[in-house]
Amino acid sequence: MIDSLCREMIDELPSFAPRITEIIRREMPRYSVVPEEEHMRDVTVQLHGLLGGLERGTMPSAEYLQASSRLGAARAVQGLPVETVLGAYHIGYRETWNALMRGAVRRGQEAVAELAGQVTTFWTWIQELTNAVAVAYEAVLRSELSAQEDRYRRLIEAMAAADPADEATVTLARALGYDPAGVFQAFRGRSADLPSGGLERFRRQAATGPGVVVATIHGGALSVLSQGVPDGLVLRSLGRTVGRESGPPAPLGVGLPRTGLAGAADSFQDADGALSLALHREDGAVRYAVAWLQSSLAEQSRRLSDVLGPGARTAHAHPHLAAAVTAYADHGFVPTAAARALHVHPNTVVYRLDRWTTLTGWDPRTRDGLMRSLLALDLYPSPRTP
Structure with missing residues (x-):
């Protein structure tokens, strides 16, 4: 009795498949990226295979699973999320099961009981097909991600080339x-x-x-x-x-x-x-x-250590002297202003600047001495001193 019901639905696919396609596109708006004619053709093929399998009492063949895999790969290329693709399958199978049940009800209780006995077969079809789709989809996605990663890497490498604008x-x-x-x-x-x-x-x-x-x-x-x-x-x-x-x-x-x-x-x-x-x-x-x-x-800091080393060594050994140089530069080269920032007496700032000059050979009150001092402090930071 079920085989005749399935044959009847196969005969009705030219009108049934377009209705299913419309429902899928309504419930899954992202399917608008798939041309409607192509989508309708794929729905027809998938439902024909399902109904034919139920009619014969067989599971999906290897060829049919391969076709489903190709469809999953195509949907990945079209940019549909995998959850949308799998959701479309479930919509199609839901509507198909409901239509089968309506046909069985028209045939009587015996047909309903016989269809109910096919639930396991029906859902096994769904499981195997959606698994094939998902595996193929993920394979395409991994391949695309790998290719995209390669494009990222090649672009960054090109930035170090002699002619990045080739x-x-x-x-x-x-x-x-x-x-x-x-x-x-x-x-x-x-x-x-x-x-x-x-x-x-x-x-x-x-x-x-x-x-x-x-x-x-x-x-x-x-x-x-x-x-x-x-x-x-x-x-x-x-x-x-x-x-x-x-x-x-x-x-x-x-x-x-x-x-x-x-x-x-x-x-x-x-x-x-x-x-x-x-x-x-x-x-x-x-x-x-x-x-x-x-x-x-900064990238030349190793080479510059021979030039700026006296300031770096002095700053690490006497961070309070380095702090006085920085405060002096940051506060208009005025010892009293630097003293207020450091919470010390102005004479203390003057002493520390003199002491820095003695230890480094650089007078921060001159242009060259100040430049060397600040570069040494920037490139070779010393521990911070309150």
């Missing part, structure tokens, strides 16, 4: 959504500061905002390249991603906004220098725009 890089930038002639801004951090899953969380946050943001990990560094996004938004997202419960904030370098792909490469150089300075200072994010001189020199 044709291949321009094409890659466009593929990632950038305007190659637009304004870029680079950020650099340490991959070790990212918690597990942090990179994906940052990418998801960035994807909800304006503009384009690419973030990847390469060579132990966290590299971020943005366009059309205020740097404060990027920094807040990064801060939430690499936020620490205690201790200083994670060091980050922020490059200047620069035009074109060559400018993007320069912005990464800015960010590298700013990150080096942030690592020296242990003081969170450093903007190249604010500390451009120190950032430019």
Whole structure:
């Protein structure tokens, strides 16, 4: 009796499948990305297979499961979320079961009882088909994510190339959504500061905002390249991603906004220098725009240690002298103003400046002596003194 009911529904598919397609598209609006004619054809094929299996009392064949896998892969390429795809299957099978039950009721109690005995077979079909769809969908998604990660990495690598604005890089930038002639801004951090899953969380946050943001990990560094996004938004997202419960904030370098792909490469150089300075200072994010001189020199700190070493050694041994130099520079080069900031007598500030001059050979009351002193204090920070 059930086999005749299934044959009857197969004969009705030319009118039944369009109704199911309409219900799916109404309940799952995202299916609008699938052309309606294509969608209707796929629904017809899937329901024909299900009804034919119920008629014969067989499970899905390998060929049928392969066809379902191809459909799942196609839906992934079309950008439908997997929950939407699986939801559409359940809608189709729900409506089909309801239609079968209505047909059985018309045939009488015996037909209803016989159909009820097919529940296990029916739901086994659903389980096997949706599993095939989900597996294929996830395989495509993993492949696409891997390809996208490779594009991110290649773009960041291109920023270190001799000619980052070559044709291949321009094409890659466009593929990632950038305007190659637009304004870029680079950020650099340490991959070790990212918690597990942090990179994906940052990418998801960035994807909800304006503009384009690419973030990847390469060579132990966290590299971020943005366009059309205020740097404060990027920094807040990064801060939430690499936020620490205690201790200083994670060091980050922020490059200047620069035009074109060559400018993007320069912005990464800015960010590298700013990150080096942030690592020296242990003081969170450093903007190249604010500390451009120190950032430019920070990556040369090992070489400059022979030049600036006297100030660094003196600051570490006598942090109160370093504090006097900094206060003197920060308060208009007036000892009385520096004294008020340090809560000491003005004569104490004068003594400490003289003592700094004696130990380093640099007089902070001269241009050269002050420049050397401040660079040494910026590049080789000493312990803070109240």
